[in-house]
Amino acid sequence: MDPAPSVPIGVKETSTIVILGSSTAQGFGASSPDSSWAKKLEVFMNKKSKSNFVNLAYGGFTTYHVLPSGCTAPEKIQPDTARNITKALSYKPTLVIISLPNNDVANNYTNKEIVENFGKLTHILDSSKIQYIVFSTQPRDFTTLEQRRQITTLNDTLKAVYGYHFNDFLAALSDTDYFIKPEVAYGDAVHINNAGHTIIFNAISKHALLTNSCKCSVSN
Template identity: 35%
Template structure:
């Protein structure tokens, strides 16, 4: 119950202005509802890079959540476009359609207390702008708040070896996410990055995903936002 109260009481206003700001709420009793967490994300959120899902940041969080449940809808290769709501198909040329089984619409049908959105590097790697990433995240967050989700944590980008232009965009994505969402932003970049803003070699098996040690650092970053 302590975690649920922490999740509910820790809501902070972001620097984005929502058309309909979330209204104050009253924490529910544990007998009526245990916290339900839904994760929307891509490969790292799905556990890629870890030796086993239980060592991934999402798996570690599942063990940490004493009374409650996590439903992980993340899938490798996904971008912010994949998790936009139903009905967004074809609105932006040459961009993926929403996955109706793993997007914000599907997540809201589960009635989560807490939502974690972790879209780290795929948008930029596919050539999408940081403006697109931020707009999509804002859209998804607003829909979640309007539909009763008590808190939405949004992770930043992560380091990844691709090219200098992509690294600059991932740094921009990190900084804009931290500014926009303040206490609801989870810094997944800095704990993994070396002096060149690439993945520390000892924390990744492939330069793209964290290994067990890297996932453990991300888990600690996540939990720090709930304490």
């Protein structure tokens, strides 16, 4: 994995930020689009410099949905060519945010294959010299402790792999039994509410790759 850049990322006035993700990144759980972390981030960034935001996130997406076009695996979901990494690159992004918190676990994919899929995505971005931020997992009220713990072990692995590129907020959303904290729960056992979206926004707005880009930080 590349070390932290020694100089700030040069986000130009016409920089483009692309989001790859699933329902939370699309805005589910927020009471309005303006309360979602993605919209909050767009408004925040545009206070300092003009940025084009392209949100390709879609409810139910897994890592398999966003793999490169033509990257197929037997008996697995095929890439969605309208919302995958190949489509993201077509916008010539300055920064790509990857937010795929737990649908892979819900689909009974192993951590090994999930991490391999993340590796395919980030290898393309590294090769294209495009900066990226990988979001942490999010808690989900799975009935089995095994799946709830998988969310945490997957998060630990991704954090170890991506280091500087990782944005970790799992603990702020989880209770001691790996369920969604009641105060941030939307109520469907899957999504987070406005308070949860705000926690994610606060985490991403302070991430070094982003703050170095826009030379600003959020005030609490």
